[in-house]
Amino acid sequence: MKQQWQKHPEKFEKQILIPFSWASPKSGIEESDVHYGWYTREFTLNDELTASGGETYLVFMASDFHSTVWLNGQKVGEHRGGYVPFDFNIQPYLQQGKNRLVVRVEDRDLDNRPAGKQYYGNARGIWQTVYLEKRPDVFIQQVHFLPNIDKKEVTVRITLSRKTETDWPFSLTGNNNRLHIEETIPANDKMAEFTLPVKNMHLWDLNNPFLYDVTVTTGNNSQTDVVHTYFGMRKISSVKLPGQDFWYVALNNKPIYLRLTLDQSYHPEGFYTFPSDAFMKDEIERAKALGLNGLRIHIKAEIPRKLYWADKLGLLIMEDIPNFWGPPTPEAKKNWEELAVAEINRDFNHPSIFSWVLFNETWGLFSGKGDNRRYTPATQQWVANWYHKAKEMDPTRLVEDNSPCNYDHVETDLNTWHAYLPARQWSDFLDNVVAKTFPGSTFNFIGGNKQGEVPMLNSECGAVWGYAGSTGDIDLTWEYHIMMNEFRRRPKIAGFLFTEFHDVINEWNGYYRFDRSKKIFGLSELVPGMSMQDFHSDHYVIPGNDFFKVYNAGEKISIPVTISSVTNGNLEHATISWYVKGYSPSGKLIEGETGSVPAVVKAFEAIPQQDITTTIPGNLASGMLVTLLKDENGNIVNRNFLPFRATGAKLPENTVAVSPSQFSKADWSLKYRKPQEGKKVWGMGTGYFEYQFKVPANLPEDNVTGAVFRCEVASRYPQSKYLEIGDTENIGMTIVTEKGTDPGYGQNSYPQTDEKRYSGLLSISIDRKPLNQIHLDDDPADHQGMLSWMNQEPGDKWGENTGKKWMLDEAGSYGYLISVGLSLEQVKEAVKKGFITVRLTSEKGGLSIYGAESGKYPVNPQIEFLTNE
Structure with a gap:
């Protein structure tokens, strides 16, 4: 300013791509710690702008935060705010021919400015479109x-x-x-x-x-x-369900069960700004493909074009007003109020938006620090006043005062709450919420305020922050599956909002990766045709009362079943078809009994059904009861399953097995570990595990015809949290090792299966003689790794009650069952020696070995000796 750069922009040397923040990679600048940016652009008015009368306006769709504009060296004006449009009449400053525009944007990190979650990537400077527009005197x-x-x-x-x-x-x-x-x-x-x-x-x-x-x-x-x-001609309201004592959000007077996800709405390259219109359209289509019916745009005033695609394609939107982070000072309040008014006015006509969320988790509403930090009565009243102002501005939508994690609503159209829990804690928690929710209750409210006749639902949930160490890329489907079962048992809860739509920076718990590539959930491999949409069905079968069961092989069992329906749509003459399937201790697929029972379905109720009675096959060690809800025409409406283990199943005769941790030798270029209390082992880099198998003492040598080696194995990608400086050089690869950008860093993390493949090459030798080489396709973790979830040890989040922090130990990880035949000569020689030595060597990609209580198959490394008897 002192050097009057606005009059000498020829000194500006760098190029930037607008409309991307100068902090983002897409801008070509990528300077996150710069707080002042100067732009210049030369332009000549086109025929359309010069031919007609009226005034020429310069419009900024969004620029963060304090923007000052000069045209041809003259100051045009300035604007403070980071999310909504502003404009200037530049007609008095225009000249014939070329015009020189200069813009200075200051974006310091002040805690009285609405910023939302810009620590995921700063929206510094111009981050939405800038354009010229001709307007008449009265427009x-x-x-x-x-x-x-x-x-x-x-x-x-x-x-x-x-x-x-x-x-x-x-x-x-x-x-x-x-x-x-x-x-x-x-x-x-x-x-x-x-x-x-x-x-x-x-x-x-x-x-x-x-x-x-x-x-x-x-x-x-x-x-x-x-x-x-x-x-759009649509109505948003809430309705009391017939014959019930609870309310749902209604679309066009019809109750709708909300299936939402938290959308941080960031892009790894563009931050607040998306790379293309097609990308924004795909965002909406990706949500619908999951069977969801809405997004919560998290503390960001969304780009209007993305809202257009929600309008066009049919997806509900909860839109937040971005928060400030400091105390509610007069200036902080003023900045927020100006944004709230402008955002509501800007997005008023989008039919997809069904609610405004004024604040999130009381951020920006606390005064004082430490033990003196309080959400004061004066601030509560300010929030209540703004609830009413928002209702007055926009009577067509619901308004939420604060999306709370502190049980501190003041006045709201939606009685929501946040919870992040391990799967096995949901049942007790939800029972408590349901019992304490009723008109007149003070639960989830502050300052003597009480619940009204409004819907009660979740507005953030998941497992990611429920474990000590949090974050981490954990198997989404196992935790999600149990959570959905528990939500659907309680129809009083009018919906859920899962955290979150896609991974972002330090939270790797999305349905999609940060770059929007797909995660693989493994559901269709377990139940043909099953997908995430089955967890979001209107009619939903819940088999069992637990997240998994342990039975005895050969035991006759009776499994309770519930059907939850969250629609008025009829489902008469429906049936529940069921079957049992699983694996033996040698990995053989076992198919158990099948059957069918009539289904009783009632709108917005969870109805207990006739129990399913069956007998566990005698040689089954792990499996599932699969349920298929079918309409009267036999069409499958919902798929679900109850996983279980069975004790007492026996290995085939003349089979010798060892646990994965019972190796006799091991050597790895990086390191190896025995996770899951030795139920699994892995080595990273190149190296081997060697096992010795004793030949059964009573094996009839003359009748031996061969042998088969079996094992569940996978490659072992070098997960960042285990690496040290220089490790990657030893294996000739590059890996991201910066905390906050890699899901492999989370303490609970075992990266979920996705579109990227980390293949390996396994060499098998018998008594040091090469036997076979096998390509290992991936290092997976998804719902197929049920045994790895079943052996996770419970605790408390911070060990406050049990003294044991609740951590995850490679949950969801599993491998591929390999079966390799040995020659008769190798077997005869082993019988003479009394043992066989098997070495499993990673030529590339590392190696994981799973046991009978880990992974997908209930199989320990084993050798079955074959005889002609």
Whole structure:
């Protein structure tokens, strides 16, 4: 400023790609710790802008935080705020031919400014589109649509840029509909409302998201402004369910069970800004592909184009107002209030948005520090006042005062709560929430405020923060599966909001990776046709009362079954088909009994069904009871299963087995470990594990015809948390080892199976003689690794009660069952010696070896001697 850079922009040497923050890689700058940025751009007005009358405006869709603009060396104006549009009339500063624009943006990290979660990647500077627009002297400032589906009409609220001296013509014409109105905005008014009927009304809903495209025109021939826009005929409310004592959010007067996920809405290369329109469209399609019906845009005012795709494709949106991080000082409140008003006004017409979330987890609402930190009554009243102001501004949506983790609602349309728990803690927790939730209860409220007649639901949940050490890329489906079962047992809970949509920086618990590549959940391998959508079904079968069971092989069992329905849709004459399948101690697929029982389904209830009675096959060591809910035409409506282990199953005759940790020798270029209390071993780099198998003493030597070696194995990608400086050089590879960017760093982490493959090459030798080489495709962890989940030891999050922190030990990890035949000559020689030595060598990719209580198969490393008897 002292050197007047605004008048000498020819000194600016770097190039930046707008609209990406200068902190982001996509910008080409990637300077996260720079707090002042100067931009310059030369432009010449095109024919469209020069031919017509009126004024030329420079529009910024978003720039964070304090933007100052000069044109041709003259100061045009400045703006403070980081999320919403602002503009300047640059007509007085334009000159013929070329014009030079200079913009200075200051973005210091001050705790009185709304910033949301910008520590995931700072939205410094210009991060949305900048454009020029010609406007008449009197133009349309905003136009809002208030649909009323009950009366089949829509009210149009129009705001002009200023009051007019004469009556001002207004018209609205539908482009894909028959809407039409011609009215007059009275002189000396800048605001007006008009209501028009909507004949042959098309509702906006999730299956048919119909949008009314309209053209709004104001003014006369010399002063005409035209806006092309759209709205949806839809109603957001809450309804008490017939015959029940609880409420649900309703779309078009129909209760809807909310299946939401937390969308941090970041991109690894663009941070707040996405790389393309197609990417934003894919975001909405990815959510719908999971069977979800909504996103919560987490403390970010979303890019309007992404909201357009939610409108267009039919997905509900909870939109947060970004928070400040410091105490609620007058300046902090002022910054937030200006943002809240502007964001609600900007996004008013998006039918996908069903609620505004004013604050998150009381961030920015605490005064004082340490033991003196308090959410004061004065701040509570300020929040309550803004709840009412938001309702007044936008009567078409629900408003939540604060999405709480501290049980501190003040006044709200949604009684939500946050919880992050290990799967086996959900049952007791949810029982407590359900019991304490009723109109007039003070549970989940602060300051003497009480619950009203509103829906109660979760607004953040998952396992990621439920374990000591948190974060980490843990198997999503096992924890998720149990959590969904427990939520669906309790229909009073009107929905869930899973954390989160995609991985982001230090939270690796998304349905998708940060780059939006797919994670593999292993469900279709367990139950043909099963996917995450089955966890989100309207009609949902819950087999069993536990997250897994332990039975005895050959035992006759009776398993309780519940059907949860969260829709009014009929499902008459339905049946539950079921079957048992699993594996023997030698890895043989075992198919047990099958059957079918009638299904009783009631809307918005969880109904106990007839128990399923069966007998566990005598040679089954691990397995599942699979349930298939079918309609009267035999179509599968829902798939689910109950995993179990069975004790007492025996190995085939003349089979010798050892646990993975009973190796006789091991040598690895990096290191090796015995996780899961020795039920599994692994080595990283190149190296081997060697096992000795004693020949059964009573083996009839003359009748031996061969032998088979079996083992469950996988490659072992060098997980970052185990690596030290220089380790990667030893194996000739590059690996990300920066904390906060790699899921392999989490204390509980074992990276979930995804589209990337970390293959390995396993060499098997018998008594030091090469036998076979096997390509290992991956180092997986998903729902197929059920045994690795079953042997996880419980504890307390911080060890406060048991003295044992609740950590995860390579949960969900598993391998591939290999079976390799030995020659008769090798077997005869082993029988003479009394033992066989098997060496498993990693030529590439490391090696994991699983035992009977780990991985996917209940199989220890073993050799079965074959005879002709």
